[in-house]
Amino acid sequence: ADWDAAVAAVRQLPADGRVLLICHVNPDGDALGSMLGFALGLRRLGVRLLQATFPGPLEVPEPLSGLPGLDLLVPESAVETEPDLVICFDAASESRLGDLADRLAGKGTALVLDHHASNSGFGDVNLVDPDAAATSVVAEELLARLGVPLDAGIAECLYVALSTDTGSFRFDATTPAVHEMAARLLATGIRPGEISRQVFDSRPFGAVRLFGEVLGRARLEPAEAGGQGLVWTYATLDDLARHEQRPYVLEALIDPVRCTAEADVSCVIKQTAPGVWAVSLRSKGGTDVSRVAVALGGGGHRLAAGFTAHGTVDEVIERIRTQLRTYAPESGADQQG
Numbered sequence: 001a002d003w004d005a006a007v008a009a010v011r012q013l014p015a016d017g018r019v020l021l022i023c024h025v026n027p028d029g030d031a032l033g034s035m036l037g038f039a040l041g042l043r044r045l046g047v048r049l050l051q052a053t054f055p056g057p058l059e060v061p062e063p064l065s066g067l068p069g070l071d072l073l074v075p076e077s078a079v080e081t082e083p084d085l086v087i088c089f090d091a092a093s094e095s096r097l098g099d100l101a102d103r104l105a106g107k108g109t110a111l112v113l114d115h116h117a118s119n120s121g122f123g124d125v126n127l128v129d130p131d132a133a134a135t136s137v138v139a140e141e142l143l144a145r146l147g148v149p150l151d152a153g154i155a156e157c158l159y160v161a162l163s164t165d166t167g168s169f170r171f172d173a174t175t176p177a178v179h180e181m182a183a184r185l186l187a188t189g190i191r192p193g194e195i196s197r198q199v200f201d202s203r204p205f206g207a208v209r210l211f212g213e214v215l216g217r218a219r220l221e222p223a224e225a226g227g228q229g230l231v232w233t234y235a236t237l238d239d240l241a242r243h244e245q246r247p248y249v250l251e252a253l254i255d256p257v258r259c260t261a262e263a264d265v266s267c268v269i270k271q272t273a274p275g276v277w278a279v280s281l282r283s284k285g286g287t288d289v290s291r292v293a294v295a296l297g298g299g300g301h302r303l304a305a306g307f308t309a310h311g312t313v314d315e316v317i318e319r320i321r322t323q324l325r326t327y328a329p330e331s332g333a334d335q336q337g
């Protein structure tokens with residue numbers, strides 16, 4: 001990775017330097033946590049104008065509404081038009097940045113921090129580590145190289161990012177280095193119980209009932225030729241309206257679905273507009289779902305991927321079935337991404 005160039009890009013900022021931090025659309029814990037944690041670090045360095053934003057309306061999902069540094073968020077429409085440095089977090093491609101992608105092409109330097117294997121390196125300086133469990137791993141290392149010590153605010157942001165992207169330290173990406181980083185973060189005095197309760201274990205009662213209804217219509221499709229079983233469900237805007245819930249509550253829906261022991265692949269199809277769906281895919285290891293997602297216009301990681309789809313639920317799931325047949329593992333040979 002381009003560590004020296006990244007450090008230089010920050011160090012060479014003018015005294016009145018303006019920095020814009022951006023992350024992917026519908027930001028998750030890693031996108032917001034790595035961005036805000038890094039922003040708080042830059043604030044400690046004395047960077048004068050700091051703005052953080054993401055595409056679309058500035059709505060922070062309730063589970064992430066306790067993150068330190070949220071005061072740095074500025075609506076997309078109100079950000080500095082010619083920053084000296086743009087730093088992009090957790091986005092595999094410019095398509096995940098909406099209209100903010102233009103800012104990367106501006107006069108300033110574009111620095112990209114990410115951990116998606118599919119990242120093409122669309123910045124001027126790219127810190128992309130496909131082996132990193134989260135973008136926050138990259139962010140922590142860059143802060144260390146800049147000589148910024150961790151404080152509780154930075155640590156809480158990076159901890160939320162690390163724990164969300166590792167499924168609370170359950171996924172295979174949870175290496176000794178991940179636990180060592182978690183130890184450094186916890187050593188600042190942050191409270192993992194409180195943080196985890198807000199991030200993972202706090203849901204409006206209406207969302208509990210909505211989950212009940214949507215899980216009740218889940219389908220299990222047994223392993224077909226070479227496939228390893230698919231479990232899937234869908235949620236519509238009407239489901240959300242009837243239970244008076246906001247769309248973000250559905251982000252967590254994949255978790256109970258992917259518990260299904262009989263299926264390797266799990267899928268949740270979430271309506272975002274009439275005829276438009278956000279699709280989440282997960283695998284337990286037998287299938288590279290990023291190949292399915294990429295083939296259908298999206299992206300992601302081997303075990304967690306997604307894409308945007310148009311049409312009916314039946315059409316969307318049929319496209320997924322077709323891709324799963326294409327990428328069915330032959331003999332477990334395709335285990336490495």
Ligand code: 5GP
Pocket residue numbers: 092093096116279280281297298299300301304305306307308
């Ligand atoms: P989730 O299912 O949690 O929304 O997304 C899982 C992963 O899939 C994300 O970390 C992201 O890498 C990828 N992903 C989800 N939706 C999209 C999409 O519409 N386009 C692309 N390129 N990647 C996506």
Ligand code: MN
Pocket residue numbers: 024028030031090
């Ligand atoms: Mn993300």
Ligand code: MN
Pocket residue numbers: 030031090115133134135165
């Ligand atoms: Mn991530």
